[in-house]
Amino acid sequence: MSESPSPRDPKSSLPAEPNWSPRPNDADLPVGIPLLRIPQHGTGFQVVVSREIVGVDTHYFKGRTLPCTMPVCPACMEFSPKRWHGYLYVMSAKKLTIAAVELTAGCAQQIDRAVQNFGSLYKLIIQGTRQKQRANGKIEISASGLFTGAIPELRIPPIKELLKRIWSGGFKHVEEFLAKNQTPATTENEGA
């Protein structure tokens, strides 16, 4: 009884106890949350589940949208124009699925106006549409009030974390840029 903790079944023995964890950490969550640019067929009704819009200057650079990383920004160095984009989480009112939506400056303005009208960003019911069904048609957001139902408990990373993960694959050019332009380090070498 007072011997070693457990005469273990050798088949199931492990060198150490697993690191049990009842819920995934934010870092474990898949980037399975899609980033919606307002599609040509519109977004349908979506309920905002963010409490603020996260905005950032972006570049369309090397074939993808990436954030401006000034003061070290290769896209700026190549005079790539900057465009503000905002991001928030929405839940599909119909399917209860979560997505991040990318907003233009114009959309953000429309949302701000709706927030003034309806009193809250959180639970605002919005619908994104794209004019004239063109890929580059102007996009608009209309709001139709506040969602009165309950929002289920959501296990979603802060939107900045989601964006950083989505964008991380596109940051090779920043690393290359830094490697090329590195001035001799004054502090300890960081192993580069």
Ligand SMILES: [Zn+2]
């Ligand atoms: Zn930049």
